[in-house]
Amino acid sequence: MEGRVVKGSVILSRIALVFLAVVVCASFMWGTCNAASSKDPIVIGGVYDLTGPLSTHGRGGSMTAKAAIDRINKAGGIAGRPVKYIVEDSATDPATGLRKLRKLILKDKCDFVLIGVNSGVAVGAIPLAKEMNTIIFTEATARDITGKKGNRYVFRAIGDAEMAAIAMARFARTELGKNAYGLGADYEWGHSVIDMAEAVFAKVGLKMVGKGFSPVGTLDFVPYLSKVPKQADFLVAGYFTNDVLNLVNQAWEIGLRKPVFVGSVHSIRYKDLGPGADLVWCGTYGSRSLSGYPQDVRAAQKAYRNAVGLNDEGWDKNELSAEYIWAGWEGVSWIKKGVEDSGWKSRDDNLKFMKALEGATVKTSIDFPTGGKTMRAEDHQALTDIYVLKAEKGSLVTKARVSAAEILPSYPPLVDFRKE
């Protein structure tokens, strides 16, 4: 037979294998004995995309969450108990995210888990949260998370795609035109952005004349861009990070000169948008620049930015931008509030925690540096302001702030989790 190995190395390989087997069994035992952990700390887990296309979001959210926890620990912890933070990488893949979620809850005994901006992971995590009796806070902005795919175990500290669409619709009507064409990444959030835009536009007299979805990871958007009809006045793009850059640059290259309202400009610099930069708008959940925040919020926002390493223009040393990532920080603040207000001691008290936060209102403070807000009781949605940014004069400028109060009439809750 070909490839027959010499006698000596066969024996060596067998010995190596037996040794390996011993190590394997020992590790099994070690894993088992390590099960029990101290009762004292509150363990908060994080499932964030630390690698892959969403990694700038993931690293940002995890970074602010960790900074919040460090600050809280220095001040004595939550209800006097120290807080431990364990983060796992979902690698921009829903299946990986769910595996890591199970590991955090089953192996690391997390009491609460923060889920990053990946809507695919979040939607998959929601039923697991209920099954494993663990409350989760997510930054993912797809509508259904606090809608028909949600349950009482999920809370969202940041606004969502529908709120952004409502703010966008108001701007589009005065600045951009009547007919829109939607392009989105073919997953939960991409669909949310386009579908929400379509529904909201219809109510204010705007029309979406067509839409197309590209698989996550598409690098060449020309086949999709070539389908944009002449009568479209502007584009709505449900894409994030580099997909936005590719889309905007490739649109310019085929001669498409229409304004684009994108779903996210996180970590995108003006110069990377290419010659078509000034066509780019975005409805997002925070102001990139400190000056874009209202006067009464700026002091708290500045203190927060100092704590996490963001400057006044909205950048940190790792090229992360400020509009989104505060959700990690405020998610931790909500957990602290929930535990302290309800007297939560362990997951047996989860119901008390939920009730304490349902309908809770907070004021501007270092815990909530983007302003006072309410956690809506029915759907666990934090009612936040939406900021409309535009690329101009070399940066992403805050053009307007649409407050939660202005959005609320068009944004009723779709469900009532309290009925569960």
Add this chain to the structure above:
Amino acid sequence: MTGALVLSLLNAAVWACVIAMVSLGLTLIYGQLSIINIAHGAMYAIGAISTFYMTAFLGSWAYSLVAGPLIMAAVAVVIYLATLRYRIIGYPMATTLIISYGLMFILEQTLFLIFGGAPRNIPNPLPFQVPLFGRTTYSGYRIFAAMFSLAIIGALVTFLKKTKLGLWIRATSQDHDTASAMGIPVPSVYMFTFVLGSVLAALGGVVVAPMTSITPGMGHDILIDAFIIVIVAGFGSIPGTILSALILSLSNGIFSVFFDPVLAKGMSLAVMVGVLYWRPEGIMRY
């Protein structure tokens, strides 16, 4: 509709040129060494990522046209000598398949550790547009990319037909025992072919880098396309590879005008299956 069709076909033709070049690298390695090079996608990524660093540090993309292939060649030599050298003849196909699979992990993870997980873009080195019709234009850089790929393919064909080394490669491909008997240094030819094939993949990465985003995993999808092209082309056939790349890319382009692009991709693969069924030995028997 006609406008979209023209744009689509032009775009498809551009990608056909680039992927033909990458697939030729795979064909060479597969045809001569019988190695199913699963690491080919990682080599493509190596080309793209070296381009990123050349552009970032030296300020100009043009350097990467030379530096990318050189870096890849060096890596390929090391890989070959360390793992594949004695596994070409007389081993089952699965052996080199697993080795190249292991290499894929090592290469991609190394790239990941160097480059990071976040995709990055480099600026377009030729930011001009070519007018097509009406207000529609097309990226001048992409046209350059296609021309460049065709030039490389042309150079490759000339090299194989007109130079002594090219003759050695073709001879070894046809019958390595006879070639060896005639004094051709077959083991060196093998190594050279492997390096050449890898460099073609890396050049693909170099040329594509300014068109889209660069990530360590960007080779996965192109790998499978290249495989399908190579297999439908026929065992080591170069004209077959080019024709095969054209069929896959153009059918994808045409279908995506009328259907959703993902479905179009599936349909173009079905076309390839049809071709394979009609000519199981490949379009052009070598």
Add this chain to the structure above:
Amino acid sequence: MSDKTVYKPIAFCAVVAFLVAAPHFLSLFYKQLLIEILIFGLFSLGFDIIYGFTGLLNFGMSVFFGLGGYMVLLPILHWHAGIWTALLICIAACSLFSLCYGCLIARFKSHYFVAFTIVVSMIFFYIAMGQRPITGSDEGLTIKVPALDFGFFTLSLYNTMTKYYFVLAICGLVFLIVRRFFRTPYGRAIVAVRENEARAQLIGYNTRNLKIASFTLSGVVAGIAGGLYVLHLGFTSANSFYWLWTARSVWWTITGGAGTLVGAFIGPAVLVFFEDLISTWNPDFYLIIMGAIMILMITLAPDGIAGLFKLRFSRREK
């Protein structure tokens, strides 16, 4: 061979004892890991049947894995099917599919066979990714796993112990059936095709039918694994059709030892466990280490772990 007759029964009993007793002393996390190992072992078994025993490199195993998964998930999601019903549907669908697929592909040899399987698996991947309403695309679909209904009592698969024994039972059953099959004359005939197809034909075997039969069996086994994986996670997505799953099954089987049946389970047992260990210890380097292990493995021990202990199933005389 003397060492074989001493090792085998002892090793076999030890392994069975360990598998039966394991859930009682393992932590929850490791129980889940073991369940995954068993399912992946079954998947690799499917590959071993077509590659190790029939000699055909099917580089499109992910088709069966993905299909099997959806054939269990969709009946549960849309028709509220019970577990047994869902599994039966899965087996029936995969059998039919594999049979048709096998008939289409049986005439191809070596390289072209591999080629075909790759292309077909990618077609399925793109179709699955494109049909979001049916498959949920790359986010997938989640289900509430129904209870295991035995008539007058039910068990919940959310209880990890129950789930473990359920998966163990099914994997064990399939393993024994497959092992029995390859000891029958028909099974041995299939191995003859692997050894030398021309010679087998000369003896009078209908090699085409043998290949189709083996292909079908391989597809059903892999499909069952896909179905079990859905019952384990309560989730699947179009990604289960992606070619990396095939690559994993190839790698697991070859590491364990192709052509040995037990090798199909040994491979994942060692590798999945190692992956968890190394990735926890050093998440940055673990893929590089895995890659290096792969290369060393195939270079030093091409017959895999089981092969190292001379467990390869081959015809008596040599």
